[in-house]
Amino acid sequence: MSAPLTLPRRSLGLAALTLAFSASRSRGQDASTTTFFRIGTGGVSGAYFAVGSALASALSDPPGSPPCRRQDECGIEGLVATAQTSAGSVANVGDLASGVVESAFVQSDVAFMATQGKGPFKAGPVGDLRALAAFYTESLHLVLRAGLEAKSIAEALHGRRVALDEEGSGTLLQARFLLEASGLNEKDLKPFYVKPAAALAMLGEGRLDAMLVTGGVPMPPVAEAISSKAATLLPIEGKAIDSLLQRYPFLTRTIIPASAYGLAADTPSIGVTAQWLVSDKLSDAMAFNLVRVLFTKRTMDILAKSHPRGADITPANAFSGLAVPLHPGALRFYREQGLAPADAH
Structure with a gap:
């Protein structure tokens, strides 16, 4: 999924922006191949922003980056990911549904209420939410x-x-x-x-x-x-x-x-449970690659250093308390790796 880079109404993860614009060697890409991917997080003092900034850095592999020796050593080719601050999970669901962000961290209870049209979502259910992974409690x-x-x-x-x-x-x-x-x-x-x-x-x-x-x-x-x-x-x-x-x-x-x-x-x-959600409009290929990069050793090491709970972001916890269905692209990754439970959907 691609979106134009505009001045966001929320602050961005500096680590990801630094990655995007300080590359030293080109791999033959130009601006037309760049995909911008925004992650809705939380306040700057919380775990969501710390983890989101680290994740954005790990996912990003913008035009001009040095070539990768191995696929699991880099992010997604052409991707510039950014972490955006927010008021929290309820606001993130709204931003995800309206396209302000391409993905968001959302608590399991908020995700459940959104799909059921309850609590803060009494105006109507948000039916297009899909999960990439559960993170931590x-x-x-x-x-x-x-x-x-x-x-x-x-x-x-x-x-x-x-x-x-x-x-x-x-x-x-x-x-x-x-x-x-x-x-x-x-x-x-x-x-x-x-x-x-x-x-x-x-x-x-x-x-x-x-x-x-x-x-x-x-x-x-x-x-x-x-x-x-x-x-x-x-x-x-x-x-x-x-x-x-x-x-x-x-x-x-x-x-x-x-x-x-x-x-x-x-x-x-x-x-x-903190969960990483996207819209069902996200392509299967992008969802697959997001989860693929998420669970490389490189990314998991980066997340573990970002916040103590970052160490809990592992394949073993990826299905814990999921409140919405998995995105088909994410589910394909889990099945190919032999990680998906029999009842995963």
């Missing part, structure tokens, strides 16, 4: 300001100043699930709809009591707040959570390891 963090003691989720949130992330974020959707399970809604709080980095700053300044944020563990801003003694985590567990997980099978139990944030004990929580 993300945990919902319930972060409390230092000194705030609570014995339950409801006690921690009721009547409090709580950041729920921006409209368009996956976190806001999961926050609403959590409020529902706790017998609350947004009217029972003093809600703030701000990005995690801003929320953590407000928490440290005493202008917030709590915040919710979903992401790959560890999340650097959360780690900084906890290490500076400005915040701590509250476990997300109990009978109400058990019922929530039964109602919504795209949610899963997770454990935030004590070592991730220097805490005394592990923190039980709930989470979702």
Whole structure:
């Protein structure tokens, strides 16, 4: 799939742009053979942008790049991939459906809601979503300001100043699930709809009591707040959570390891799976090549260095909790490599 290079309304992954315009030797390609491929990610401080920027770099092989000795040492010939920041998973689905991006990282619950026309997608289902791969599990963090003691989720949130992330974020959707399970809604709080980095700053300044944020563990801003003694985590567990997980099978139990944030004990929580989605309009050949390059040793090494959760992006996890069908081109790759489960579709 090709798209003209225009000035994006969101920032781009610098690594991919550097690759695109600093090549040293031509392989006989010209501008007419260049394909631009945009990846919708998340905020600049989150795992999505870190992983997306690294992935864009690995996928890119623009005109003028040095020749490859082996196919698994390079990206897709003629491709210039870029990572674009966004408000999050809900916004990414909209951008993917409208063609603002060619692919996007989307949480499993958001993908499910989109295909069913539920939650933020009540205006109508988004039926053309297809998966390339599942990436890794993300945990919902319930972060409390230092000194705030609570014995339950409801006690921690009721009547409090709580950041729920921006409209368009996956976190806001999961926050609403959590409020529902706790017998609350947004009217029972003093809600703030701000990005995690801003929320953590407000928490440290005493202008917030709590915040919710979903992401790959560890999340650097959360780690900084906890290490500076400005915040701590509250476990997300109990009978109400058990019922929530039964109602919504795209949610899963997770454990935030004590070592991730220097805490005394592990923190039980709930989470979702980060997934790499495209439109069904993407060509089979491009989908095949995207997954082929994704699972080369070179790319997996690059992703593992981009963020701790990047090491979880492996063929073994590629089908975990997929909420939409695989793209036919991706499915062909998995079948040819003997990786596809018998029920993969």
